[in-house]
Amino acid sequence: MSTRIYITSAEGHTGKSTIALGVLDTLSHELGRVGVFRPVARSTSEPDYVLQLLLAHDGVDLAYDDCIGVTYDDVHADPDAALATIVGRFAAVERQCDAVVIVGSDYTDVGSPTELSFNARIAANLGAPVLLVLGGRTADGARPRTGADMRQVAELTTTELRTEHAGLVAVVANRVEPELLGEVVSGIGEALDASVGGRVPVWAIPEDRVLVSPTLRAVMEATHAKLLRGDEALLDREAVGVVVAAMSMENVLPRLTEGAVVVVPGDRSDVLVATVLAHASDTFPSLSGIVLNGGFDLAPQVVRLIGGLGSALPILWSELGTYDTALTITQTRGRLAAESSRKYDLALSLFEKSVDGSELLRLLQVSPSSVVTPLMFEYQLLDRARSIQKHIVLPEGDDDRILRAASSLLQRGVARLTLLGNEASVRGRGAELGLDLSDAAVLDPNDHDLQVRFATEYAKLRAHKGTTIEMAMDTVTDVSYFGTMMVKLGLADGMVSGAKHTTAHTIRPSFEVIKTSPGVGVVSSVFLMALADRVLVYGDCAVIPDPTAEQLADIAISSAQTAQQFGIEPRIAMLSYSTGTSGSGADVEKVREATALVRERRPDLLVEGPIQYDAAADPTVAAAKMPDSEVAGRATVFIFPDLNTGNNTYKAVQRSAGAVAIGPILQGLRKPINDLSRGALVSDIVNTVAITAIQAGIEPATDATGSPAAVTPETGTPSEGASL
Known part of the structure; x- marks a missing residue:
């Protein structure tokens, strides 16, 4: 029999997909064939984004249709028949896998108590221990829950599980206010002491604004907007705030925040131009995008002016009014998806830092496989590199793939990094792509002090070839030579390059x-x-x-x-x-x-x-x-x-x-x-x-x-x- 784990929650919007991704990733590091199963989906006609996310994980090789049990309509029509179908379809998936991550329903259809009860009943019938996910915020997301709140939620949900004879393996509190982490773990622990004797581990994952923020692409779809101008690739950046710019220019500028989407009335071209200029400036925050609302067409001279600025900032055009635009954006929920690399890496990083993966594997009685799959080997590489924390220089800081790989490496804590290039350009492009490069150092190969230091050393090493200081000064500004000199002089432990240069170079x-x-x-x-x-x-x-x-x-x-x-x-x-x-x-x-x-x-x-x-x-x-x-x-x-x-x-x-x-x-x-x-590819760079x-x-x-x-x-x- 394969290893099984059932991930469920007591309500919607707990970030269950984040936990499911973390568990799937943890199991994939130890076992050759890990599958996923969704017992109850919203429908068979519309794609289930959680299932799509998990099936996109490296090493999962299952057909989408095979991984769905039944729909809500099937459960309403005949719960017992639906349960029998779920058991049969799960057995077909399990035969292909060493472990299966089972993800419970999303609480989008029926009342929470009934739905949790049915999830518990499924888990019991599949013989799968439950990993219970509790939301660290109220169901509407309006306020964080305290330790006392979480104790009450835990008491209610564990009682429901126990009634349906579902075994509890662990509890994860997700989206917890960072300063309440200890309090929340204690509150849940007190509830478990009373109900299951306290033998169940409790982990808490802090709230992260990026993870719950919608992408600009999601904002565009929700507001029925179109891309007026800007780089389409930047639509995948998260909008981590909303600024309504329905005021004069001098009052808008102080209110701009990092990663925000700015709602500008379509007839306020002065505010639009000022916002684009502020984004391009080093003295103002980097924005996610602009939504022009009201359905007004921009004057041709304004279009020409903005085009001349050469900004890649996405500008969207929507017919909605200011209030409806702002309301729609704030109600648009962020979804974790495989194509959002920053969210994907962040979700795994938060899980790895907050949840004891080795303890979870022990509780599930997972024995390491004798087979070494590509995914298992890649994880071993990352884990080993993470344990020694070496400093690597990446000379090609002007390549988006390098920047994306650097963000992933830093999120996962694999190595310390230095990027070469103009600092404003490197960090500016990283911000445009929605990447977190704050922990990376950025060095300019034209830095005079380092140029002199490197040239002096290089000329000494190449004196037998007739190299002079003057010649060396020119040579060491080349990014490959600059990075190599950093390694030579101990300013970095190693170098990775070649995404834009030949092997010889x-x-x-x-x-x-x-x-x-x-x-x-x-x-x-x-x-x-x-x-x-x-x-x-x-x-x-x-x-x-x-x-x-x-x-x-x-x-x-x-x-x-x-x-x-x-x-x-x-x-x-x-x-x-x-x-x-x-x-x-x-x-x-x-x-x-x-x-x-x-x-x-x-x-x-x-x-x-x-x-x-x-x-x-x-x-x-x-x-x-x-x-x-x-x-x-x-x-x-x-x-x-x-x-x-x-x-x-x-x-x-x-x-x-x-x-x-x-x-x-x-x-x-x-x-x-x-x-x-x-x-x-980005993954190749990460591995190298x-x-x-x-x-x-x-x-x-x-x-x-x-x-x-x-x-x-x-x-x-x-x-x-x-x-x-």
Whole structure:
């Protein structure tokens, strides 16, 4: 039987979807197949946004229609028949999963006592322990609940659960006023002491304005507005307040607040222009958007004036009056959705900080899976990076993907970050995108003091190449060189770049400045290939076009060390078009020689070569071709004979097998510098930063005396052909 948990509340608008997302994410870190189920949905014709949110979570692979039990109409018509249908449909979902998160109804149809009772009855019939979500605000959201309020709510709801024989596993108070967290936990605890003996844990999650605020897109839909001008991508920013600007310009400006949507009468073009200018200014708050109300058309000269300002701020046009516009906006509720990355990350961050995930897993008797899925591996990366808190520099602060990744990393507490770029531009764009970059440092590569410091050091390092201070002053303003110098001088622990630059541009400075680790003759790369049930290491797929036998041996040894760093037992396959002694030729001999060098230099490593890919990966083929090999059929580290083979193979596996390719991860440098594909997604950037932080946390090699080993001679730079 799979692990089951039933998440329900006693009323609507408790933020149950936030809790469900957190529980789903927690289970996904430990189990290979986690599903979701919605016993009672509003209807089958209109999409259930909570179910859509959970199905969009990485690792959940279920059809939407399969995850719904019945509708409210079915429950009204015949509750017993509806319950029987729910049990049958749940069983079909459970057969496909190791765990199922069951999300109770939304209290949008029938009275709360009846609805809670039916949810409790479902939980009892499914044999699923209940995680009870209690709202930290009154049902209308008007005021926060005190500890005494929460005690009363807990007493009523736990009695209802007990009456229907539903077991209670834990209680989460959500949307609690931050200063009342302790009081609320105590109040609920007192109620549980009286009803269930106090053996149930209680957690409280604070209210966050961003999480409950609607996006500007939701405001546009609610007010039946259209986008008059501005960047459509910024419609997904949250509107965390409303300012009604039905007054003179000088009275409006002091009332502007960060992230607010400003309601401007359509015939007050002076206020409109002033608001747009204020948004563009560093001395006023960054706004979410403007809603022009009243249905008035702007004069052509006003349209031309605003266009000339070049502002990306969305300006909406609505026919509603001022009162109706403001009322509609304030009544528009914020929804947690997968496409709202800031809310998504914030919801998970609040859950992780407030709820003891390991205790919840213990209560649910979850045993770690022997299978390692891509999602599980990615979480392990983030969790490990979070535990060591390294400082990573991201040179491409003018790329939206970098800014989004930085916001996600900071929300989840994965690493400390520095972004390079003009501070006003970087923070301004982050604010426009609705991102929280307040915990990131921003440095300008044109900062004179740092320029001088970096140029002096760079000129000293490159004096043998004839580099002067004047030449170095120009060089170090390049973002890749600037970031690399930060790593060299200990101002950052590692660097991640390449979203907008070639591989050569990104890593050439590291060859000149950081240089190779002791005992390593060449800098190379690997991809961590997260397949459906395990993680493999592929090298080299990005840097060295045609390695010699000596370089191939270096790549194999470095790749085995990288595998160990990420918890993968290295069994090295030196790949070729021939297995064992069955073939000959220069290419095969190169691999044979490289294999011998690996065995000579590292007799502790398991290595086989030359070997074909199928013999390395498939136990059946291995049994026929190399029956006595400790590597054949079980290889975890695949070393390709050249870049052409490696790059094409990793991309073929990524596309055809649905593998998650994490990398390229550079290996062999004294300090971690990692490159991104120019087509990198935000998730790729997040993973690469986590990997870089982990690499930065590994102790440097030392010589026999315990001192840092001597620097290996500088390697050559990668070819432009190595760019991804």
